Amino acid sequence: xxxxxxxxxxxxxxxxxxxxxxxxxxxxxxxxxxxxxxxxxxxxxxxxxxxxxxxxxxxxxxxxxxxxxxxxxxxxxxxxxxxxxxxxxxxxxxxxxxxxxxxxxxxxxxxxxxxxxxxxxxxxxxxxxxxxxxxxxxxxxxxx
Ligand SMILES: [Fe+2]
Numbered sequence: 001x002x003x004x005x006x007x008x009x010x011x012x013x014x015x016x017x018x019x020x021x022x023x024x025x026x027x028x029x030x031x032x033x034x035x036x037x038x039x040x041x042x043x044x045x046x047x048x049x050x051x052x053x054x055x056x057x058x059x060x061x062x063x064x065x066x067x068x069x070x071x072x073x074x075x076x077x078x079x080x081x082x083x084x085x086x087x088x089x090x091x092x093x094x095x096x097x098x099x100x101x102x103x104x105x106x107x108x109x110x111x112x113x114x115x116x117x118x119x120x121x122x123x124x125x126x127x128x129x130x131x132x133x134x135x136x137x138x139x140x141x142x143x144x
Pocket of ligand 1: 026
């Protein structure tokens with residue numbers, strides 16, 4: 001069960017890292033397509049931000065503490081921190097790659113939830129995979 005809890009913490013850290021990067025891009029994107037990028041990253045960060053709380057509460061339901069610090073998130077996630085201001089298309093490409101990282105983490109976690117017969121959590125994770133697949137479609141389309 002501890003492996004499942006640890007993976008859920010990774011789901012939280014990955015989601016938070018992707019949330020923060022899309023919010024950063026929403027603030028800082030520039031160029032002639034500014035309104036489209038600004039709005040797209042705006043919708044993306046809001047969706048991800050909305051997911052962070054339910055993920056943390058799932059961890060509490062597993063009777064573990066939810067990580068909530070930059071130090072712990074950096075330890076848990078493989079998503080790279082953004083320190084620069086890339087071009088809009090590069091922002092979309094980076095988020096597409098990060099989105100794949102989140103999907104991989106979610107897939108591993110879903111298999112573990114299945115092993116431990118956590119039906120509710122399986123449902124929740126399947127829902128997140130579905131939403132991230134939609135993010136992938138949009139980010140792929142924007143990156144071209
Ligand atoms: Fe804003």
